[in-house]
Amino acid sequence: MLISVLIISALGVAFGLGLGWAALRFHVDSDPVVERIDALLPQTQCGQCGYPGCRPYAEAISTEEADINQCPPGGDAGIRALADLLGREPKPLNPENGEETSKTVVLIDESRCIGCTLCIQACPVDAIVGAAKLMHTVIASECTGCNLCLPPCPVDCIDIIEAEKRPPRWHRPRPQAVLDGV
Amino acid sequence: MIAMTSTHQIELAKKAGEHTHHFHGGLRLRHNKKISCRDPVEQPPLPKLLVVPLLQHAGDIAEPLVHVGDAVLKGQQIGQCQPCAAVHSPVSGIVDAIEERSMSHPSGQPGLCVLIRPDGREQWVKINPLDDWLDASPDKLIAHMQNCGLAGLGGAVFPTHAKMRDGRDRNTHTLILNGVECEPYISCDEMLMREQPDKIILGARILRRALGAERVIIAIEDQMGAVEKALTGSAEYAESENISVVKVPTIYPEGGERQLIQVLTGLEVPAGGRPSDLGLICQNVATAAAVADAVTEGRPLIERYVTVTGNGVSHPRNFRALFGTPVSHLVDQCGGYTDDVARLVVGGPMMGYPLDSDDAPVVKASNCLLALTHTDIAAPQPEMPCIRCGECARVCPAMLLPQQLQLQIKNELWEPAQAYGLSACIECGCCDYVCPSHIPLVDWFRFGKGELRKRVLENEATELARKRFESREARLLRIKQERAGKMARRKQMLKDKSTQQDRIRASIERAENKGRTKSHKHSNGTPDDT
Numbered sequence: 001m002l003i004s005v006l007i008i009s010a011l012g013v014a015f016g017l018g019l020g021w022a023a024l025r026f027h028v029d030s031d032p033v034v035e036r037i038d039a040l041l042p043q044t045q046c047g048q049c050g051y052p053g054c055r056p057y058a059e060a061i062s063t064e065e066a067d068i069n070q071c072p073p074g075g076d077a078g079i080r081a082l083a084d085l086l087g088r089e090p091k092p093l094n095p096e097n098g099e100e101t102s103k104t105v106v107l108i109d110e111s112r113c114i115g116c117t118l119c120i121q122a123c124p125v126d127a128i129v130g131a132a133k134l135m136h137t138v139i140a141s142e143c144t145g146c147n148l149c150l151p152p153c154p155v156d157c158i159d160i161i162e163a164e165k166r167p168p169r170w171h172r173p174r175p176q177a178v179l180d181g182v
Numbered sequence: 183m184i185a186m187t188s189t190h191q192i193e194l195a196k197k198a199g200e201h202t203h204h205f206h207g208g209l210r211l212r213h214n215k216k217i218s219c220r221d222p223v224e225q226p227p228l229p230k231l232l233v234v235p236l237l238q239h240a241g242d243i244a245e246p247l248v249h250v251g252d253a254v255l256k257g258q259q260i261g262q263c264q265p266c267a268a269v270h271s272p273v274s275g276i277v278d279a280i281e282e283r284s285m286s287h288p289s290g291q292p293g294l295c296v297l298i299r300p301d302g303r304e305q306w307v308k309i310n311p312l313d314d315w316l317d318a319s320p321d322k323l324i325a326h327m328q329n330c331g332l333a334g335l336g337g338a339v340f341p342t343h344a345k346m347r348d349g350r351d352r353n354t355h356t357l358i359l360n361g362v363e364c365e366p367y368i369s370c371d372e373m374l375m376r377e378q379p380d381k382i383i384l385g386a387r388i389l390r391r392a393l394g395a396e397r398v399i400i401a402i403e404d405q406m407g408a409v410e411k412a413l414t415g416s417a418e419y420a421e422s423e424n425i426s427v428v429k430v431p432t433i434y435p436e437g438g439e440r441q442l443i444q445v446l447t448g449l450e451v452p453a454g455g456r457p458s459d460l461g462l463i464c465q466n467v468a469t470a471a472a473v474a475d476a477v478t479e480g481r482p483l484i485e486r487y488v489t490v491t492g493n494g495v496s497h498p499r500n501f502r503a504l505f506g507t508p509v510s511h512l513v514d515q516c517g518g519y520t521d522d523v524a525r526l527v528v529g530g531p532m533m534g535y536p537l538d539s540d541d542a543p544v545v546k547a548s549n550c551l552l553a554l555t556h557t558d559i560a561a562p563q564p565e566m567p568c569i570r571c572g573e574c575a576r577v578c579p580a581m582l583l584p585q586q587l588q589l590q591i592k593n594e595l596w597e598p599a600q601a602y603g604l605s606a607c608i609e610c611g612c613c614d615y616v617c618p619s620h621i622p623l624v625d626w627f628r629f630g631k632g633e634l635r636k637r638v639l640e641n642e643a644t645e646l647a648r649k650r651f652e653s654r655e656a657r658l659l660r661i662k663q664e665r666a667g668k669m670a671r672r673k674q675m676l677k678d679k680s681t682q683q684d685r686i687r688a689s690i691e692r693a694e695n696k697g698r699t700k701s702h703k704h705s706n707g708t709p710d711d712t
Contacts (some may be wrong), residue, residue, distance in 0.1 A: 003622075014634060017388060028437075038648075043645075043647040043648045044647070044653065045647065053651060054648070054651070056653075101549045122709070124448040124649050124651055124654065125646075125650040125651050125654065126650050126653075126654050127650070137194045141643075142647070142650065144643075144647045166291050166293065167243075167285075167287050167289050167291060167293055168237065168240075168241065168242060168243065169235055170287075170289040170291060171629075171631075171632025171633070171635060171636060172288075172289075172625070172629045172632045173627040173629065174629050175622055175626055175629060
C-alpha cells in the first residue's frame with residue numbers, strides 16, 4: 001500500500017518537474033496562431049475592425065474576443081481564409097464594420113495643404129512625407145488605403161482615389177464564362 | 183526563383199545550331215506571307231499628326247520631357263523612364279498636345295501620348311554615334327542602347343539594355359538572333375533581312391561585343407531561301423567571324439524564345455529561369471538592326487518595319503513607319519480597306535489583339551497590322567463543354583495541361599494553377615486553335631497569369647505595409663520609453679537634495695569662470711584696439 005502510494009507520488013513529482021522544465025525550455029513568446037492569422041489579414045491597418053491595426057485584431061481573434069468577419073478590406077476571401085485556418089464556419093462580413101470596396105489610395109491636394117503634419121501622425125504605415133509648414137505628399141505605392149489621414153485634416157485637402165489599374169498595372173479581365181461550372 | 187543549370191547543359195548550349203532538335207507540340211500553319219512581300223519596303227509620306235505613346239515598352243510609363251507648344255527635333259528625347267527605355271520624337275515639329283489617347287495597348291485603354299505636328303523639315307537633333315564602338319566598353323554600349331530607347335522589336339518590347347545587362351553579367355557565350363517569324367501573315371522581319379542584311383550583321387557584332395559572347399547564330403525558317411542568300415551574301419557577313427545562319431523547320435510557335443532555343447540546343451530553358459541561365463541571349467533581328475543604327479549612326483529608335491496585310495486591305499505590303507503614325511494612314515497607303523473588312527488586329531492571327539479604332543498609332547511593338555474580313559473570322563462557334571480529348575496538351579509547346587489549367591483558373595484555384603505551371607504558358611494559342619469545343623483557353627490563361635502577377639504584387643505590398651506598421655509601432659514605443667526615462671531621471675534628480683546642491687554649485691562656478699575669462703580676454707584685448 002505504502003509502496004504504491006510512494007511510487008505514484010514519485011511519478012507525480014517527476015512528471016511535474018518534467019512538465020515544469022518543458023514549459024520553461026519550450027516557451028514561446030508569442031502565440032504562433034497570431035502570426036498565422038496576421039499573415040492572412042490585408043495589413044491595411046485601417047482599424048475598421050475596432051482594433052488599432054491588423055496585429056491587435058489577429059490577437060483578438062486568437063483569444064476569440066473578436067469574430068472573423070470584422071475585416072472589410074479582406075472581404076469574403078479573407079473571411080474564408082480565416083475560417084479555413086481556424087476550422088470555423090465562414091460567415092458574411094459584419095456590416096457594422098463597413099463594406100468591402102475596391103482598393104483605393106489617398107491623394108493630397110498640394111495646393112490646399114497647409115503643412116500641419118496631422119495626417120503624417122495619423123498614417124499607420126508612414127506613407128506620408130512632409131514637415132511642419134511644408135507641403136505633404138502621399139507615397140502612393142505605400143499607401144494602404146486605410147483613410148485614417150482624412151479625419152484629422154483641418155482643410156479637407158485629402159481625396160480618396162482609385163488605385164492605378166491602367167497599363168502597365170492593367171491585367172486581362174476574367175473571360176465571359178459561357179459554361180460556368182463545367 | 184533562379185533555376186540552376188549544370189556545366190554539362192552549358193557545354194551542350196555552346197553547341198547550339200550544330201543540329202536541329204524538336205520542341206513538343208506546335209502546329210504547321212498556312213503562311214500567307216507572300217501577299218505582303220511583293221513590293222519593296224517604303225516609307226509612307228508624313229502623316230498630319232503623330233501620336234507617340236509614352237508607354238511603348240514592357241515596364242513603367244515614361245515621364246514626358248516636353249511641354250505643349252515646344253518645338254521638337256527628329257530624334258529628340260521626349261520621354262524618360264529610368265529603368266525602362268527612352269521615347270524619342272519621330273519627326274521635327276511642334277508638340278500639339280500631351281493627352282490621353284489610344285496607344286495600341288492590348289488593354290484597349292488610352293494612355294498618355296505626345297501629339298506632334300510635323301513641320302516637314304525633318305530636321306535631326308544633334309546625333310552622337312559611338313564611332314569607336316569596337317573599343318567602347320560593354321557598359322557604354324549598353325547605356326547607349328538605353329538612351330536610344332531600344333526595346334525588343336519581336337513584339338514583347340522588353341527593354342534591350344535590361345536583357346543585355348543580364349546577359350553580360352552571366353557569362354553569355356552565344357547570341358541568338360531570332361529571324362524565325364513563325365506566325366502567319368507577318369513578314370516584316372523577312373523583308374528586313376532581305377533588304378538590310380549588312381545592318382543586321384553589324385548589329386549582331388555590336389550586341390556580341392556588349393555581351394562578351396563568342397558566337398552569333400542567326401536563326402531563320404527553312405522556307406526563307408531569299409533571306410539566307412541575302413544574309414550570307416552580304417559584305418558584312420564575309421568580313422565577320424563566328425556568325426552562322428541556321429535554318430530551322432517552320433513549325434509554329436518556333437519564333438518563341440524558349441522554343442527556338444530548344445530547337446537549336448535540344449535544351450529547355452528552366453521554368454522560371456531565363457535563357458541566360460544557359461549562357462544564351464535571344465534578340466530579334468529587327469532589334470539588331472536598330473542597335474546598328476543607334477550605335478554607328480546615333481539614331482534613336484523612332485521607326486520600324488510594319489506589315490500591313492490580310493484580306494481586309496486592298497494591297498498588302500510592308501512599310502518603314504515612324505512611331506506615332508496612325509494605322510489608318512498606313513492602310514490608306516495600301517489602297518484602303520476592302521469592302522468586307524471586319525476587324526483590325528495588331529500582331530498575327532494567333533497571338534494578336536484587336537484594335538478598337540484605326541486612329542491608334544504604330545508603336546515599338548507593332549510588327550503587323552492585320553485586317554481580317556468577315557469570312558476570315560467567321561461567326562464564332564458556340565463554346566461547348568470540354569470533352570477531355572487531350573488535343574490541347576498534345577500541341578502545347580510548353581508541355582502544360584491546358585484543360586486542367588482552365589478548370590483551375592475558372593474556379594480560381596490559384597495555388598494548383600501555379601503548381602501546374604500556368605506561368606510557363608507562352609500564350610501561343612495552339613490549344614485554342616485545336617480545341618474541338620471552341621473553348622477560349624488562352625483568354626483564361628491570360629486572365630490567370632494576370633491574377634498570379636497581381637497576387638504577387640499584393641503580397642509584396644502587404645509585407646511592406648506590415649513592416650512599416652511594425653517599425654512605426656516600435657518607434658512610437660521607443661519614443662514613449664525614452665520620454666518616460668527622461669521624466670524618471672528628472673524626478674529622481676529633484677528628489678535627491680545633495681545632487682541638487684552640487685548642481686547649483688557647479689553652475690555658479692561655471693558662471694564665475696565664464697565671467698573671469700571674459701574680463702581676462704577684455705583686458706588682453708584693449709592694447710590691440712588702441
